[in-house]
C-alpha cells in the first residue's frame with residue numbers, strides 16, 4: 048500500500064501541463080500564466096509627478112519662481128523648456144516638463160498670482176516617478192506560473208495587455224456509481240440515498256478550475272459502467288465515486304481495465320479513502336474515489352485538486368498543509384494516516400491579527416458522516432502509530448475551502 052506522499056508523487060509524475068491559450072483579461076482571473084509576458088509599454092511610460100505641486104529646476108530653490116504653464120494628468124505642458132527661476136504647475140500623474148528635475152509639493156510653497164515661493168532646498172529628482180521605474184521594457188511584466196489575481200490583472204492592464212497566455216482549463220467528467228443512488232428531487236425508495244458526491248465533486252472541481260461534465264449515476268452493472276466510462280474517458284480527467292473496494296458490486300477498476308485504463312495505484316495508507324485507485328488512458332487521468340462522501344472529499348483534496356492545479360501549470364500544486372495544535376487528544380490508527388475533520392479556533396485576536404490555529408476534532412469521524420463534515424473547517428493529519436497524540440501536539444492541517 049502506498050503512502051500519501053508516494054501516491055501524490057505518482058499522480059504528479061503522470062500529469063502534464065495542458066496547452067496554452069490566449070485568454071481575455073476579464074476572463075483570466077484564477078488562471079495560471081503559461082509563459083513570461085512583457086507589457087507593451089514601460090511603467091510608468093514617462094517621467095511623471097508623484098505629487099500635486101510645481102515642476103522646477105532644483106538649483107533654483109530656495110527662491111521665487113515664475114509660473115509659465117501647467118502639466119495636468121493626461122494634458123502635458125508643451126511650452127518651452129524651463130529656464131532659470133521658472134516653474135510649471137503639475138498634478139499627480141502629469142508629465143515632467145523638459146528642463147525640470149524636481150517637483151515641489153504644493154503644500155511646501157506659497158503662491159502669489161503667477162509667482163510661487165519655494166522656501167526650502169529641493170533635492171534633485173524629488174517626487175519624480177522615472178519612466179520604467181516600475182518595470183522597464185524587455186523585462187517580464189508577469190512570470191510564468193503566476194496565478195492571475197487582481198494585482199496581476201492590474202499589472203497586465205497597466206502594461207496594455209488585452210489577453211494573457213494561460214494554460215487551458217481541464218475538462219473533467221464526474222460519474223458516480225451505485226444502484227442505490229437517486230438524483231435530488233426524486234423520492235427515495237427502500238435502501239436508496241441521494242447522490243451527494245456528484246454535486247459535491249462538481250463544486251470542488253469548480254474551485255480547482257475544472258470544466259465539469261456531470262455524467263450522472265451509473266447502476267452497479269457492467270453495462271451501465273461501460274457506457275458511463277466510455278463517455279467520461281473523452282475528457283482530460285475522469286473522476287468516479289464508489290465501486291473501488293473489494294465488494295461483489297465494485298466494478299470500476301474492472302471496467303476501467305477493460306476500456307484500456309492502465310492502473311498506477313490502488314489503495315493508499317489513508318483514512319478515510321484507502322481504496323482510491325488512479326490510472327491513465329492515453330493522457331486522460333482516471334481517479335476512482337471511494338464512495339463514502341467523506342472519503343471522496345478527502346481524496347479530492349489530497350490527489351485530485353493537486354492534479355488539476357498541476358495541469359493548469361501551477362508551480363505549487365501540492366496540498367497547502369499548515370501547522371496547528373491539537374485542542375484535544377486523538378487516538379492514532381496503527382496502519383494508516385488519519386485525516387480527521389476539525390474545527391479551527393485561534394489562540395488570540397490581538398491588533399487585528401489572528402493567533403495560531405487550535406484544531407478541535409469533531410465528534411463523528413466516520414466516512415459516511417458528511418453532515419458532520421459540513422461543520423469542519425479543516426482536515427488534520429494524524430500520522431499512523433500507536434497510542435494517542437496528546438492535546439497540544441503540533442500536527443499538519445489542510446484548511447477546507
Ligand code: AMP
Pocket residue numbers: 223224225227228240241242243244245288289290291292294337338339340
Ligand atoms: P462504495 O464505495 O461504492 O462501496 O460506496 C461506499 C458507501 O458510499 C456506500 O454506503 C454508498 O451507498 C455510499 N455512496 C457511494 N456513492 C455515493 C454517492 N455518489 N453519494 C452518496 N453516497 C454514496
Ligand code: MG
Pocket residue numbers: 224225226289290296338
Ligand atoms: Mg457502490
